[in-house]
Amino acid sequence: MARHGAELLPDELTAELRRGFESYLNSLRFERGLSMNSIDAYARDLARYGTWLTGEGIGRLGEVERSSVEAYGLHLLDSGLAPRSRARALVAVRRFHTFALSENLAPTDPASEVSPPQEGLRLPKALSLDEIEAMLATAEGEEPVQIRAKALLELLYATGARISEAVGTDLDDLDLDSGLVRLYGKGGKERIVPFGSHAAQAVGAWVSRVRPGMAAKAKSSAPAGALFLNARGTRLSRVSAWQIVKNAAEAATIDAEVSPHTFRHSFATHLLEGGADIRVVQELLGHASVTTTQIYTKVSEETLREVYATSHPRAR
Template sequence: MVLTSETRNRVQAYLDFLVVEKGLSPNSLTAYGTDLTRFLDFLESQQMSSLDQVDLTVILAWLVHLTRSGLAPKSRARHLITLRGLFRFLVTEKYLSINPVKEVDIPKSGRSLPEIITIPEVAALLDTIDTTHPRELRNAAMLEVMYGAGLRVSELIFIKIQDVNLDANLVRVTGKGDKERMVPIGTKAADITRQWKDRGRPRMLKTLNSPYLFVARAGKPMTRQGFWKIIKKYAVQAGIFRNVTPHTLRHSFATHLLEGGADLRSVQTMLGHTDISTTQIYTHISRDYLMRMHQRYHPRR
């Protein structure tokens, strides 16, 4: 039986998400793609045509198949992590209602630290934009708000006009699980967003109407891929030649707050993390910062 085109499109949507939201390198993306292709081939060999047919029994059969194929435990764990990410994405995007991998334990391994850029690099990135053109003004406002509030790209692009209170420097966003939260954005972000809202946005919309704050063509919200390309362009212009993605700004926001003395619970709330253990990964980076400061300034270093 052949998998439906819808099934393959959903898998491709997940791979696109990994590039745009997670900033995966080409090598990592290839590894994910290879793992998922192998899983899809297995589904076809089991006479399945859709991911809707996958349940816990199928996942366990897949693990048995990998074991019989001679894969080491570490490699099987990687395959399982890939599937967990895929099905979590499908449930979040409402393609599926149940994650069949959720109850399968994955051997714990060290979590990689998120990529960040420094405060001077953030300043260079934000200052490189010429805001005389409406489109550039919009881009500058989006970057300022993303870094100012630590938003996910999916939260940023769907902000509506009614969601911002520029007098109070607050923005309301809808995060994972349709949970709303209010996040402060800072004076600089509020000022340039006000310029965009009052001056740039009307020039881009012309006679069109749109509920979205940051509009693209025909008054529609910008795509994740579109915003990813914008960050890449400005990073190069700013002389930052590392892999800078929308998620890099979110990681940098959290790290810079912690380095500045913010408490973990506050950062958790602003990021919209349900579990504080997700936020704690940033403390590893900040500990490195504190060690450097201690070594630099302590009299008995």
């Protein structure tokens, strides 16, 4: 029996995404009894979402994170769709992820806490350089956890790495002498990203002075090759790394909500404000499409408007 609506899905979808979408469309037809027109509408929304995921290098449902769904919401704002169509498209995504979790097609529901982005809030929040430096200053000290925190924070800001990429980095991926790190992004895509002297010094202190002691605590005879380790000598988890960022933001008394992705936003925004070419920033961030990177050009434009409005004598 033909799966109604499935013919609207794009050919470039991975097998896992296609199976997930088709299962959901079947449930709409046979369990909820929706009309063919409604199912087609859902199929078109899922097709749009699947195309975007593919462009971002995401081919497995387990790779979709909350930040991914939020980024897709921002993408919809710039898609030219009418507000009602954008809202419907995001609802379709949220309902699909709820279904995928309930059917054990995915380990989590990354869309459960994502709300439709407001027109006035479409730009990602970036920290100022003063705020970044205030967070880095909270990790100054000689305690092992402080040295590890400083290394992680410096590397996140220096490279724009996703938190999953940072904790997934191995020692073999790091070249402190050349100031280069190999990051593995979504879909296993590899990229080489440079970092500066501040990050090199912080990461070097962690690798030479603290990491060996933590690695010695690992129960296995061969310690993990992970760059960042926890107190048990095993790879630092994403949750623990996120907590390090949160603790630094609280210690620096930053009012705005700060996450590891905020460092990524700040990295991109500060590069563009400093005159970096958008294609270079795209490569550094590991974006499959420059359209995603263009979000940050809007951040820079907003900054320019603010500076102009407060500085030019005839701006008002």
